[in-house]
Amino acid sequence: MRISLGAVSRPLESLNDKTGTWAVMVPRIDRERCIGCGECYMFCPDCCIEMVQEDRKRYAVVDYDYCKGCGICSEVCPANAIEMVEKVIE
Amino acid sequence: MFFGKGHSACYGCPLPIAVRNVLEALDGRCFVVNPTGCLEVTSSQYGRSAWGVPYIHSTFENAPSVASGISYALEVLGRENEGYVVVFAGDGATADIGVGYLSSMLHRNDNVLYICLDNEAYQNTGNQQSSQTFLGASTTTTPAGRVIPGKTLRRKDMIAFALAHGTPYVATSSIAFPRDLRRKAKRAVEFVGSKYIHVHCPCPTGWHFDPSKTVEVARLAYETALFPIVEFEYGRLVRVKKIKRRKPVEEYLKVQGRFRHLFKHPEGGRIISELQRIANENAMRFGLD
Numbered sequence: 001m002r003i004s005l006g007a008v009s010r011p012l013e014s015l016n017d018k019t020g021t022w023a024v025m026v027p028r029i030d031r032e033r034c035i036g037c038g039e040c041y042m043f044c045p046d047c048c049i050e051m052v053q054e055d056r057k058r059y060a061v062v063d064y065d066y067c068k069g070c071g072i073c074s075e076v077c078p079a080n081a082i083e084m085v086e087k088v089i090e
Numbered sequence: 091m092f093f094g095k096g097h098s099a100c101y102g103c104p105l106p107i108a109v110r111n112v113l114e115a116l117d118g119r120c121f122v123v124n125p126t127g128c129l130e131v132t133s134s135q136y137g138r139s140a141w142g143v144p145y146i147h148s149t150f151e152n153a154p155s156v157a158s159g160i161s162y163a164l165e166v167l168g169r170e171n172e173g174y175v176v177v178f179a180g181d182g183a184t185a186d187i188g189v190g191y192l193s194s195m196l197h198r199n200d201n202v203l204y205i206c207l208d209n210e211a212y213q214n215t216g217n218q219q220s221s222q223t224f225l226g227a228s229t230t231t232t233p234a235g236r237v238i239p240g241k242t243l244r245r246k247d248m249i250a251f252a253l254a255h256g257t258p259y260v261a262t263s264s265i266a267f268p269r270d271l272r273r274k275a276k277r278a279v280e281f282v283g284s285k286y287i288h289v290h291c292p293c294p295t296g297w298h299f300d301p302s303k304t305v306e307v308a309r310l311a312y313e314t315a316l317f318p319i320v321e322f323e324y325g326r327l328v329r330v331k332k333i334k335r336r337k338p339v340e341e342y343l344k345v346q347g348r349f350r351h352l353f354k355h356p357e358g359g360r361i362i363s364e365l366q367r368i369a370n371e372n373a374m375r376f377g378l379d
Binding site: 001003007009010011012013014015016017018019022042043044045046047048063065066068069070071072074075076084 | 091093094095096097098099101102103104105106107110111133134136137138139140141142143265268269300301302303304305306
């Protein structure tokens, strides 16, 4: 790695670290039950949940490249739409 | 994106929850100053910075002074409108190591929003007690055993500390209530002068509970009144988050490994009743019930 002048970090370089490799359990979101409240989006410590708008329906989508699988989203979900399942590694 | 994916905080870490909610509330118009601590080591390694906003890491104690410097520089250059100066500090940097610097910043009433992310010990170096650790908590420097039943000293009252300096805006919040935190961050930046927000952040690694329970533990701390959620403007208590049905402190203690010994230690009963007394005192002092 080359060190820049003054060793200044560039913004958002952490995106190169795919922390999804830490995960043992990952959340699986049931789109039928998801009410699109955005609670999991607010609580996700890895900032890897995004709210997607499709036609009339709003639902959460997980970025599995970065999800560490802590399980906070499944605990806070008011609709019980998030289930933790074992991660399958291809 | 103001705080990126791919930071290396532990499973279920509460710090990113607090940070991203504050940054999103302020629309990313922030100059962030961060002393050493969990947040710094997990988000600012060289070449792996998770920050999407201007960010500076200083030494452990002098984040308030650096923040003051930035706010004066912005004033001199006529660039105050570009953003707010925000400090994200841990409880060690706030209440122990940097307390003198914080005191002089609050005394000068510099235009800085100071946010203390309180995980109640030096979790970065492996759970050593700080002055924000609760009475009776077992840490690596106050291990529970035959000699002592966990920490024997009381917790420092940082709210009273901030209020004693005549700080215009002082509030507490918790990661269990991100909407409350967002509102307080927005409200705080309306004030000119120093602003202090104390955010409760339960640490799964140091407090020994399951990472998925972070939010639940934070909520229990509020529901037992051990961590009151209050808001002061110009020294006057303007808002408190009322508790519908206050729970006994045992419910908060039994979910955490660091208090596990209290239920079998001979001194445990005395400490639990002392913690209950502190909770009752909080409830009375702020009118939480």
